[in-house]
Amino acid sequence: MKLSDKTAIVFGCNGLIAQAISKKLSKEGCKLVVTDLKKEQANKVASELKNAVGLGVDVRSEKDIKEAVDAAIKKYGKIDFVVNCSRISLFKEVVELTENDWDTIVDFNTKSMYYIAKAALKNMMDNNYGAIIGLTSKTAISGPANLSVYSASMNASIGFLRSLSCEVRNNNIRVNAICPGFIEHEELVLGAELTNNDPPGEGIYIQFSPLINVASEPDALANLVAFLASKEGEFITGQTYSLWEDDMTGYRNLGQMAEF
Amino acid sequence: MRLENKVAAVTGAGRGIGRAIALALAKDGADVVVSDINLQEAKQVSKEIEALGRKSLALKTDVTSKKDVDDLIKKTIEKFSTLDIIVSNAGVSSMEYVVDMPEDKWDFNMDVNLKGTFLVTQAAAKQMISQQKGKIICTASMAGKGGVATQAHYNASKHGVVAYVKSLAQELAPYGINVNSICPGSIKTSMQDREVEWSAQIRGAGATSESIREEMANFTPLGRIGLPEDVAKVVVFLASDDAAFMTGQAINVTGGQINTC
Numbered sequence: 440m441k442l443s444d445k446t447a448i449v450f451g452c453n454g455l456i457a458q459a460i461s462k463k464l465s466k467e468g469c470k471l472v473v474t475d476l477k478k479e480q481a482n483k484v485a486s487e488l489k490n491a492v493g494l495g496v497d498v499r500s501e502k503d504i505k506e507a508v509d510a511a512i513k514k515y516g517k518i519d520f521v522v523n524c525s526r527i528s529l530f531k532e533v534v535e536l537t538e539n540d541w542d543t544i545v546d547f548n549t550k551s552m553y554y555i556a557k558a559a560l561k562n563m564m565d566n567n568y569g570a571i572i573g574l575t576s577k578t579a580i581s582g583p584a585n586l587s588v589y590s591a592s593m594n595a596s597i598g599f600l601r602s603l604s605c606e607v608r609n610n611n612i613r614v615n616a617i618c619p620g621f622i623e624h625e626e627l628v629l630g631a632e633l634t635n636n637d638p639p640g641e642g643i644y645i646q647f648s649p650l651i652n653v654a655s656e657p658d659a660l661a662n663l664v665a666f667l668a669s670k671e672g673e674f675i676t677g678q679t680y681s682l683w684e685d686d687m688t689g690y691r692n693l694g695q696m697a698e699f
Numbered sequence: 700m701r702l703e704n705k706v707a708a709v710t711g712a713g714r715g716i717g718r719a720i721a722l723a724l725a726k727d728g729a730d731v732v733v734s735d736i737n738l739q740e741a742k743q744v745s746k747e748i749e750a751l752g753r754k755s756l757a758l759k760t761d762v763t764s765k766k767d768v769d770d771l772i773k774k775t776i777e778k779f780s781t782l783d784i785i786v787s788n789a790g791v792s793s794m795e796y797v798v799d800m801p802e803d804k805w806d807f808n809m810d811v812n813l814k815g816t817f818l819v820t821q822a823a824a825k826q827m828i829s830q831q832k833g834k835i836i837c838t839a840s841m842a843g844k845g846g847v848a849t850q851a852h853y854n855a856s857k858h859g860v861v862a863y864v865k866s867l868a869q870e871l872a873p874y875g876i877n878v879n880s881i882c883p884g885s886i887k888t889s890m891q892d893r894e895v896e897w898s899a900q901i902r903g904a905g906a907t908s909e910s911i912r913e914e915m916a917n918f919t920p921l922g923r924i925g926l927p928e929d930v931a932k933v934v935v936f937l938a939s940d941d942a943a944f945m946t947g948q949a950i951n952v953t954g955g956q957i958n959t960c
Contacts, residue, residue, distance in 0.1 A: 533821055560798045582865020591863035598858025601846025603797055
């Protein structure tokens with residue numbers, strides 16, 4: 440077990456990827472606090488893991504995040520890793536986007552990174568140890584149509600994490616971003632819910648490559664997160680990772696690529 | 700002249716890079732709406748444009764206000780009947796470490812630089828779709844690609860602009876509208892003057908504004924700090940038909956500098 444004396448908080452544990460990450464960290468011996476906007480979901484994920492507790496956290500609330508960090512320190516004595524998997528998405532043209540759509544998505548996806556880093560850094564700096572990992576998106580790099588605010592928020596998160604990695608380099612704290620290659624059903628559901636838009640149909644998600652294997656990517660990403668958190672990844676910081684190169688974002692009819 | 704009979708609007712055009720862009724567009728033939736949160740400075744630039752023999756209009760715009768932004772497009776159309784070129788340039792910066800960063804500084808950078816870009820380009824896009832043509836150019840930054848300590852919020856906002864522009868370019872391509880961003884490096888402006896002062900204070904240990912400037916020039920392979928006009932020339936190119944087959948790009952104007960820790 441690579442992470443047996445370690446502790447982590449996984450924010451936004453509802454999606455397939457976040458659940459795979461939580462499972463992998465737990466399997467490697469990491470003690471966990473898992474949070475979700477919906478407390479029952481966090482509890483459900485926690486109940487399936489060893490040494491894990493669930494908490495209801497709205498990542499748009501600095502107070503909620505501070506409380507989660509304090510709870511983790513109280514329970515486990517320290518925080519070694521935070522993984523922010525809080526993402527919501529919205530498939531909508533720029534000309535149709537409302538200010539509320541914009542603010543809700545940027546706050547949930549990007550401002551959460553700032554709140555979480557700020558809250559966790561103090562303990563990590565005291566310990567002179569830590570890793571911060573942000574789940575962003577391949578759309579941050581490619582920028583597909585009808586996903587402008589999502590892409591903007593994700594690349595904004597990457598920009599934030601890159602700068603942060605420079606700031607905490609001398610504190611032995613590593614900061615990296617990973618970029619999943621598909622947009623999860625849960626992100627679209629919660630995105631629609633929080634912005635009062637129409638919900639996506641049952642089971643709908645968005646993929647950007649005919650080759651991506653949605654069934655296997657969550658586990659592959661979880662392995663990458665465990666690697667970045669582990670001793671093997673202790674000299675890696677300020678990096679942005681995705682798992683594969685091909686991308687059909689520029690394809691004229693993205694609608695055909697989306698599983699709508 | 701590449702932009703004769705074209706109508707352009709530039710936000711944050713009262714000073715610095717925005718002013719240089721407005722003047723360069725006018726020198727290449729465009730009539731220019733000069734928008735800034737500081738109306739006095741906008742009026743001054745507007746006069747300089749009229750002195751070049753072009754038509755101009757000065758407007759006060761807070762780019763975080765949808766009302767102000769919609770007003771900018773409306774008044775542009777009322778006066779000039781068309782909008783061929785929009786340059787979303789208004790931007791701000793501040794410097795602080797994440798652990799000490801007050802929330803209002805996060806909001807200030809994200810709201811002006813990123814949300815402001817959304818509001819300005821959305822309003823312009825609606826007009827340009829009805830025209831089935833147009834050029835949208837956004838001022839991002841070298842900070843839209845790399846990372847630097849004490850500006851995590853600014854970096855976030857500018858990375859956001861780079862990605863947003865790519866998405867917008869995909870959406871507006873079917874209407875014949877080009878959307879690109881520019882990424883200036885170290886450019887001599889009042890924003891840089893402030894950042895140089897802050898850097899010297901934060902750095903301490905004998906750092907002075909002179910030593911910081913020298914360092915900036917040394918980090919730039921072409922060996923000097925850039926001028927607003929260096930950036931403006933690239934914007935004119937992107938606004939012209941010379942760049943007709945470019946869209947969704949983020950063009951570095953950095954003298955070869957790459958932003959790093």
